[in-house]
Amino acid sequence: MHETQTTARWQRAQACIGRGVDTIDTPSLVIDLDAMERNLARMAAFAHEHGVRLRPHAKMHKSAELAQLQMHHGAVGVCVQKTDEALALAHAGVRDIYISNEVIAPAKLLRLAQAVRDLPTKFSIAVDSALGVARLAQALQTAGVGAPRSVDVLVEIDVGQGRCGVAPGDPAVALVQAIATHPVLRFAGLQAYHGGAQHRRTAAERTQAMDAATRAVQATVDALQAAGFAVPLVTGAGTGTFSLEASSGVWGELQAGSYLFMDADYASNETTPLAPVFEHALFVKSQVMSLNAAHAVCDAGHKSHAIDSGMPSVWFPSGLSYASGGDEHGVLRADADQPLPALGEVVWLVPGHCDPTVNLHDFMVGVRGGLAAGLVERVIRVDTRGCLG
Amino acid sequence: MHETQTTARWQRAQACIGRGVDTIDTPSLVIDLDAMERNLARMAAFAHEHGVRLRPHAKMHKSAELAQLQMHHGAVGVCVQKTDEALALAHAGVRDIYISNEVIAPAKLLRLAQAVRDLPTKFSIAVDSALGVARLAQALQTAGVGAPRSVDVLVEIDVGQGRCGVAPGDPAVALVQAIATHPVLRFAGLQAYHGGAQHRRTAAERTQAMDAATRAVQATVDALQAAGFAVPLVTGAGTGTFSLEASSGVWGELQAGSYLFMDADYASNETTPLAPVFEHALFVKSQVMSLNAAHAVCDAGHKSHAIDSGMPSVWFPSGLSYASGGDEHGVLRADADQPLPALGEVVWLVPGHCDPTVNLHDFMVGVRGGLAAGLVERVIRVDTRGCLG
Numbered sequence: 016m017h018e019t020q021t022t023a024r025w026q027r028a029q030a031c032i033g034r035g036v037d038t039i040d041t042p043s044l045v046i047d048l049d050a051m052e053r054n055l056a057r058m059a060a061f062a063h064e065h066g067v068r069l070r071p072h073a074k075m076h077k078s079a080e081l082a083q084l085q086m087h088h089g090a091v092g093v094c095v096q097k098t099d100e101a102l103a104l105a106h107a108g109v110r111d112i113y114i115s116n117e118v119i120a121p122a123k124l125l126r127l128a129q130a131v132r133d134l135p136t137k138f139s140i141a142v143d144s145a146l147g148v149a150r151l152a153q154a155l156q157t158a159g160v161g162a163p164r165s166v167d168v169l170v171e172i173d174v175g176q177g178r179c180g181v182a183p184g185d186p187a188v189a190l191v192q193a194i195a196t197h198p199v200l201r202f203a204g205l206q207a208y209h210g211g212a213q214h215r216r217t218a219a220e221r222t223q224a225m226d227a228a229t230r231a232v233q234a235t236v237d238a239l240q241a242a243g244f245a246v247p248l249v250t251g252a253g254t255g256t257f258s259l260e261a262s263s264g265v266w267g268e269l270q271a272g273s274y275l276f277m278d279a280d281y282a283s284n285e286t287t288p289l290a291p292v293f294e295h296a297l298f299v300k301s302q303v304m305s306l307n308a309a310h311a312v313c314d315a316g317h318k319s320h321a322i323d324s325g326m327p328s329v330w331f332p333s334g335l336s337y338a339s340g341g342d343e344h345g346v347l348r349a350d351a352d353q354p355l356p357a358l359g360e361v362v363w364l365v366p367g368h369c370d371p372t373v374n375l376h377d378f379m380v381g382v383r384g385g386l387a388a389g390l391v392e393r394v395i396r397v398d399t400r401g402c403l404g
Numbered sequence: 405m406h407e408t409q410t411t412a413r414w415q416r417a418q419a420c421i422g423r424g425v426d427t428i429d430t431p432s433l434v435i436d437l438d439a440m441e442r443n444l445a446r447m448a449a450f451a452h453e454h455g456v457r458l459r460p461h462a463k464m465h466k467s468a469e470l471a472q473l474q475m476h477h478g479a480v481g482v483c484v485q486k487t488d489e490a491l492a493l494a495h496a497g498v499r500d501i502y503i504s505n506e507v508i509a510p511a512k513l514l515r516l517a518q519a520v521r522d523l524p525t526k527f528s529i530a531v532d533s534a535l536g537v538a539r540l541a542q543a544l545q546t547a548g549v550g551a552p553r554s555v556d557v558l559v560e561i562d563v564g565q566g567r568c569g570v571a572p573g574d575p576a577v578a579l580v581q582a583i584a585t586h587p588v589l590r591f592a593g594l595q596a597y598h599g600g601a602q603h604r605r606t607a608a609e610r611t612q613a614m615d616a617a618t619r620a621v622q623a624t625v626d627a628l629q630a631a632g633f634a635v636p637l638v639t640g641a642g643t644g645t646f647s648l649e650a651s652s653g654v655w656g657e658l659q660a661g662s663y664l665f666m667d668a669d670y671a672s673n674e675t676t677p678l679a680p681v682f683e684h685a686l687f688v689k690s691q692v693m694s695l696n697a698a699h700a701v702c703d704a705g706h707k708s709h710a711i712d713s714g715m716p717s718v719w720f721p722s723g724l725s726y727a728s729g730g731d732e733h734g735v736l737r738a739d740a741d742q743p744l745p746a747l748g749e750v751v752w753l754v755p756g757h758c759d760p761t762v763n764l765h766d767f768m769v770g771v772r773g774g775l776a777a778g779l780v781e782r783v784i785r786v787d788t789r790g791c792l793g
Binding site for chain 2: 019020021023024040041042043074096097099102103106116117118119120122123143144146147173177178179180181182210302303304305306307309312314315317318319321322323339340341342343344346358359370371374375376377398400401402403404
């Protein structure tokens with residue numbers, strides 16, 4: 016029954032293909048495909064010019080179709096955060112997937128090991144504990160994965176985020192030594208991502224954070240080399256700092272994801288020198304469903320968009336601000352001397368944070384030719400929505 | 405492909421039935437069925453004792469199975485907020501559904517009208533504009549719904565929430581007059597819900613808000629009666645105030661929903677005199693996937709639970725506090741002299757806000773016999789997850 020109605024919504028969206036933006040139901044997640052493709056090209060060109068690999072984080076768009084589009088434009092693969100995300104994308108045909116996060120549950124590791132054994136996708140994974148290394152090796156053995164096959168393992172170091180990862184330097188060496196005891200594992204490099212630095216508003220703050228992160232990475236590379244281990248790759252970076260990692264001399268791979276859609280939060284950052292500028296490409300189409308003298312109420316609340324990075328901004332019409340009205344409503348107030356929208360009028364929102372916004376939707380509607388007068392070109396499935404495990 | 409992996413996750417959960425809580429994957433949404441059933445019985449007894457109808461809001465649990473359980477225990481039906489929620493529950497067999505919210509889009513109203521025509525479910529709906537009334541009547545006419553069939557329409561008045569609804573008094577009379585011009589519509593009463601009052605922490609604040617709301621409702625009833633309209637029903641109330649509506653003498657139907665699960669936010673309210681006390685029945689099962697000297701990191705972030713009403717509280721083990729670690733992580737810190745949990749250890753969270761937390765999951769795992777040593781009894785589908793339209 017559930018699937019029946021999900022399928023009905025999907026088919027209704029499909030029926031809009033070739034028709035105008037006005038046929039899209041509200042609230043819906045809409046991609047401006049022209050803007051997205053310009054963002055895609057800008058980042059691909061940046062990575063090429065700087066001689067770094069691009070492995071965008073698919074936790075942002077959660078879509079096999081967009082992952083493959085990125086790989087078609089030069090990305091070496093994608094990142095995910097969860098085992099179930101990796102499995103969903105692999106089953107949908109993505110052929111190089113890195114779980115840039117720790118997995119400790121034996122049942123999850125076994126699922127991953129079976130996928131390593133059975134699917135044509137290349138999987139790699141981060142670790143930050145000896146237990147994680149031992150359980151991964153055990154799961155691969157249980158699944159019957161052995162030489163000549165091996166799984167690439169990256170050691171996560173904490174470069175300032177203060178979340179996962181071992182401390183830079185000797186703790187990383189100890190973990191690489193643990194990896195080296197398992198022939199089915201291959202030490203493939205360091206995972207070094209500073210999530211907190213992405214959202215510091217001034218370029219100077221971000222530069223300062225990444226300078227410290229660079230020193231932490233370099234000290235770890237030095238310690239590993241002194242212990243006899245080559246470091247094939249350092250991978251990390253997000254949309255707020257990637258130009259700093261690219262020019263650091265230590266990172267060889269960028270994981271930025273949000274550049275493709277650009278959310279309101281990243282757009283609030285002061286631009287980093289030399290970094291390309293990206294456009295908003297992801298919108299919530301909403302409409303006014305209640306109106307009074309003081310405000311209009313639109314049909315998009317925090318069931319339509321995530322609010323962890325603040326409320327959405329109003330893209331069109333201009334002169335409106337959005338305040339929370341709960342799960343299903345947004346309260347729109349007009350700036351001084353500006354009119355309120357009419358009952359039934361369409362209101363376009365820019366989500367504060369792309370990743371968890373996409374997770375609220377089963378699909379995204381791709382529009383060609385602009386939000387005002389464009390046509391629906393395709394409907395893009397959110398393949399890893401709800402992939403928590 | 406998407407459905408394949410969603411089905412795989414559903415089947416993995418199903419395979420836990422009859423097995424221990426330890427077999428449930430993390431992060432998962434888990435219902436303590438014993439606690440939920442005690443909550444169910446307490447509210448059913450309360451409504452019965454006070455001679456008011458109970459029409460719980462299914463926007464909370466989003467489940468046809470739980471809606472039918474509530475109706476089996478005396479609820480007259482359920483409320484929803486969106487057309488697509490109504491359609492999903494109706495297709496899953498729920499036979500009395502009230503959309504306690506405005507719908508203005510002709511396409512949505514036509515879907516509703518077709519369901520009125522084709523399904524055995526009784527639908528009713530709120531309005532707060534003449535345009536909404538006219539479009540509803542038009543949609544019913546387009547779908548071929550006519551006498552002797554009619555749709556119950558409730559006029560929403562703003563009793564202090566400051567969101568949707570016409571002002572109390574004469575504006576409501578004008579709207580009822582508009583309804584009366586359409587034989588296919590029947591004026592069924594007033595929708596009067598004060599959402600903001602639900603979360604005021606002291607009983608005195610909530611009582612003050614509901615006293616004002618009661619006066620607004622009474623003034624509207626008086627104005628309607630003076631204009632020759634009987635008011636068959638006043639419906640509203642939430643888990644924070646329902647005992648006040650029940651004893652007001654004007655409300656005849658309670659829409660409280662969260663009582664079934666009780667979230668951390670509602671549990672922070674000072675208890676209202678004479679109101680039954682409800683237990684936490686909804687939890688996120690999580691586990692530690694990274695650990696260092698300062699903190700543990702669990703695998704449940706704001707993709708597992710909503711954060712609009714604050715972070716989840718840690719139910720077990722005791723002595724821990726939860727801080728945001730982003731979409732996929734929670735940072736757990738220990739109180740003074742308390743230990744951190746071990747790597748792989750299970751951590752149980754109580755979500756800040758039930759409704760949008762449930763919306764993040766495809767299913768809830770029902771456990772009998774307690775979280776510590778219970779068995780999985782059944783897996784409950786979230787039928788209206790993602791029903792935005």
